Amino acid sequence: MMLVVRLLRGAVKRAGSRPPCSTERLISAARGISSSSQDFSAFGRTQSASCTDTDRPKILITGGLGQLGVGLAKLLRRRFGKDNVILSDIRKPPNHVYHNGPFIFSDILDYKNLREIVVNNNISWLVHYSAVLSAVGESNVSLAKEVNITGLHNILDIATEHGLRVFVPSTIGAFGPSSPRDPTPDLCVQRPRTIYGVSKVHAELMGEYYHHRYGLDFRCLRYPGIISADSQPGGGTTDYAVQIFHAAVKTGHFECNLRSDTRLPMMYIDDCLRATLEILEAPADTLASRTYNIHAMSFTPHDLTQEIQKVLPDLKVTYNVDPVRQAIAEGWPMALEDSAARRDWGWKHEYDLQELVQTMLTQINTGNHLAQAN
């Protein structure tokens, strides 16, 4: 058995300069007969779809009912067709999501169920959105470890076994207090102090390792805090920057859980989702790296309040600082340096602070956020 594995490893090494597809099959085969913790029983029969199906990929989104998944499904369905994008989660979808395109139950901790979904639906691209975010992660470390690390292992193994293109978002939270913070370059010290950040550095490194070792088509963006009108944030440190808009419109008062001078990188959801589509579609030979920073704007609660007050002058913001979130934010970048993304695959943000505020308030005021969700 070891001899066969060694022979296959040699073949993979010799195939090193070929495109990933061929190496993916060899590695899947090697893993199928190795003593790996996963049982790759489809030895010799794995399919590599992503290399040929880039025009009409069949896409699975995990953790799709969070802040970002429904919006991404909408964008990808417009691009690739409604039935080619499957949303999944462990929660029951609201009616408008259920009726707007394919939705299935998928628990990323259930390896066999994941494999079945990938096989039965002929999946070629996987967008892995399931995660436990920074603040929730600090209050439930074992859940964060399970979902963000064990779940990620399942995703990478399934993607390798079936030759998928896989997108895994990372975050500004993958940096820590010893990283350069203004701006934070793509490559620098990464010593985060949250389980969320540690799990995301792990995801970046594991994805890149699988790319180099097995030819996995791994793609990763470090998202800033994402701001959206039609979906709620899932328990992170940047949540205030979404909540303030709803409070401003509904009550005119907002209690902020970060200090007024806490500067963090932020991005409007449309920019984030477009960046995701762009890196998914980028030709592999343009990607000098597999993990990129992307940046749009950077502001403090004070800056954001002032900008909103230009439209809603009566908005009152008080501060009741959450020490857990504040400590997290103080170790995160203030701005990301993203010249590599701009150079390699043409990343360009469209929304600055002023555009963001106008768009968010218009959407919330006119109820467009509900219409958009439908």
Ligand SMILES: NC(=O)c1ccc[n+]([C@@H]2O[C@H](COP(=O)([O-])OP(=O)(O)OC[C@H]3O[C@@H](n4cnc5c(N)ncnc54)[C@H](O)[C@@H]3O)[C@@H](O)[C@H]2O)c1
């Ligand atoms: N929203 C942001 O500001 C932001 C910023 C940086 C990175 N990201 C990353 O983008 C991705 C999506 O973020 P989001 O804001 O939509 O997250 P979210 O917390 O809103 O949603 C995560 C989803 O994962 C699901 N989930 C949890 N456990 C699961 C399991 N075992 N199996 C399947 N699904 C499970 C949850 O039900 C939830 O719907 C995450 O990986 C996150 O780390 C988000």
Ligand SMILES: C[C@@H](O)[C@H](N)C(=O)O
């Ligand atoms: C920044 C991001 O990863 C998420 N919104 C969080 O605050 O945890």
